[in-house]
Amino acid sequence: MHPVSERIRDARERSGLSQADLARAAMMHPSYVSHLERGVRGPGDGALERLARALGVTSTYLEQGDRSPAYQASEASVVRARQLVRAGRASEAVAELATVELDSLDVDQSARVLLAHAEALDLAGDLEASAHVLADTTRRLVDGHRPQRAAYAATRLVMALTEAGDLHGAVHAGEDHLRVLATSAAGTDEVFRLESTLVWAYVARGDVTYARVRGADLLARALVHGSARAVWSVHWNLAFVDDAFGDADDALAHLRAALAIAGGEEAERDVPRLRLDLAQLLLQVTPARPREALAELDAAGTALEVGESHVELARAATIRARALLLLGQNRPALVHAARAAEMLSAGERRDAAAAHEVLGDVLLAAGERTAALKAYRQVQDRLDLLPAGRTGAVAWRRLGDRLRAAGDDRARVAEAYRRALDAAGVGTTHP
Numbered sequence: 001m002h003p004v005s006e007r008i009r010d011a012r013e014r015s016g017l018s019q020a021d022l023a024r025a026a027m028m029h030p031s032y033v034s035h036l037e038r039g040v041r042g043p044g045d046g047a048l049e050r051l052a053r054a055l056g057v058t059s060t061y062l063e064q065g066d067r068s069p070a071y072q073a074s075e076a077s078v079v080r081a082r083q084l085v086r087a088g089r090a091s092e093a094v095a096e097l098a099t100v101e102l103d104s105l106d107v108d109q110s111a112r113v114l115l116a117h118a119e120a121l122d123l124a125g126d127l128e129a130s131a132h133v134l135a136d137t138t139r140r141l142v143d144g145h146r147p148q149r150a151a152y153a154a155t156r157l158v159m160a161l162t163e164a165g166d167l168h169g170a171v172h173a174g175e176d177h178l179r180v181l182a183t184s185a186a187g188t189d190e191v192f193r194l195e196s197t198l199v200w201a202y203v204a205r206g207d208v209t210y211a212r213v214r215g216a217d218l219l220a221r222a223l224v225h226g227s228a229r230a231v232w233s234v235h236w237n238l239a240f241v242d243d244a245f246g247d248a249d250d251a252l253a254h255l256r257a258a259l260a261i262a263g264g265e266e267a268e269r270d271v272p273r274l275r276l277d278l279a280q281l282l283l284q285v286t287p288a289r290p291r292e293a294l295a296e297l298d299a300a301g302t303a304l305e306v307g308e309s310h311v312e313l314a315r316a317a318t319i320r321a322r323a324l325l326l327l328g329q330n331r332p333a334l335v336h337a338a339r340a341a342e343m344l345s346a347g348e349r350r351d352a353a354a355a356h357e358v359l360g361d362v363l364l365a366a367g368e369r370t371a372a373l374k375a376y377r378q379v380q381d382r383l384d385l386l387p388a389g390r391t392g393a394v395a396w397r398r399l400g401d402r403l404r405a406a407g408d409d410r411a412r413v414a415e416a417y418r419r420a421l422d423a424a425g426v427g428t429t430h431p
Helices: 003-015 019-026 030-038 045-055 059-067 069-086 090-098 107-123 127-143 147-164 167-181 189-205 208-225 228-244 248-262 270-284 290-307 310-326 330-343 352-365 369-383 390-405 410-423
Strands: none
Touching: 003 019, 003 030, 003 045, 003 059, 019 030, 019 045, 030 045, 045 059, 059 069, 069 090, 069 107, 090 107, 107 127, 107 147, 107 310, 127 147, 127 167, 147 167, 147 189, 167 189, 189 208, 189 228, 189 390, 208 228, 228 248, 228 270, 248 270, 270 290, 270 310, 290 310, 310 330, 310 352, 330 352, 352 369, 352 390, 369 390, 390 410
16 A cells, blocks of 8 residues: 555544545545545545645655655654753753644644643643643644543543633633633543643632532443443542542542552553642541652652653642651751752742641741741742632641741731632631
8 A cells, every 4th residue: 555545544544534524525436535544546736735634734744754854854843852851950841842843744743742832831840831722722633623632631631721820711721722612522531631731720710519519420321331440530530529528538448449440550651740739648647648748759760750841740749748747857858948949949839838838837837937938939939820719728727727837927827828718719808
C-alpha cells in the first residue's frame, strides 16, 4: 500500500470516521475514498486538500507524514521544551514552544505541542495563559474528531481554570464539553475523569451539596459502566467533596479506595499525585498521622524524582516538612520547608503559599519570630491571588491564626480575618 493511502486510512480511523463519513465531509463518492485507501487510485492536489480538511490534518502530512520538516521541527521543540522544564526553566520552554507553526501540523501533533505549551505556562506560573492554550487545544481536538483526546484536554482546562480562580468559567467549560462529547466519547475513562474533575470545580465554587449529589451519581455510573481507572478517578475527586464537608475520615476512605484500585503503579503519573493528596489529608485528620504521611511520601518519592516536576516535588517537600514538624523534628523540617519555598520562588504561584506557611511554622517553633513573620508575609502575597470562595476563606483564616500566634500587629491580624470573611461572602462594615 502506498504511504499516502496508509496515512489517509490511519487519519480517518483516528478521527472515528467511516469511509462514508469521510466521503461526505470531503464531498467525494464513497467508492473513490475506498479506492484511495486501497491504493487503487491516487488523489490529485484538490482532492488531497479536501481530504486533509475533513481529517483535521495538512496535505503536507498526508504526503510526507512525520518526515515533513514542519513535523520534525515541532517534535524537536517539544523535546527541547521538556528538557528545559526538567531543568527548572519553564519560561524558556514557553518561549521555545511559542515559535512552533501550528497551521502546518496535523491535529494530533498540534495538540501535542499545545499540551506541552500549556504545561510549561502552568509551571511558569501563568495559569490564565495555560487555560487559554488548553481551550484552543480542546477546540482543535473536537473539530478534528478526536473525542477522547478532547475530553482529556477539557479535563486539563477545567483544572487550570479552577486553579486560576475562574470558578464559573471552569464549571461552564466542563459542562459545555461534557455536552459536546456526550455521544462521541460516552463511557470512556476520559469522560468519566472530565466529569469527576467538574465535581471538584463545583466544590471549589462552593456548590458542595450539589457536588456531593452529582459525585455519588457519577460513582454509581462508573461502577457499572467505567473501567477501573474511571472508578478510582471518581473516588479521588469525591475525597475533595468529603473534605469540603469536613468528613475527613470519609475523604480518607475515598483516597485509600482510589489507591487500592489503581494498584500502586508508581510509574503511572497520577498515582504519586494521589499519594501526595493522601499524605496531606493524613496530616489534616484528628489526630494527625504524620508517620503514615511520611510512608506515602516515601512510596511516591522515586516516581516524583523521575517525573522531575518542580511543582510536585515542592509539594512533597512541603508535606514532608509539616509531618516532620508534627513529630518534633524541627531541623529536617526546616530544610524541606526552605527547599519547597525556593523551588516555587519563580513566578507568582499560589501553591507557594503552603510552602511559606510551613516555613513560618517551623521558624516560629524554633523561636525565630521575626523570620517567621517574614515567611507569613510571603503567604499573604500569594493569598492576594486567590479568588473568593471556601478555599480562599480557609487560607486567610489560617494566616490570621498564624499572625496572631506570632504576635504580629493586631491590625494585620484583623485584616487577615476580614479577608477571610470577605472570601466567604460574609463581609463586614467594621473598620
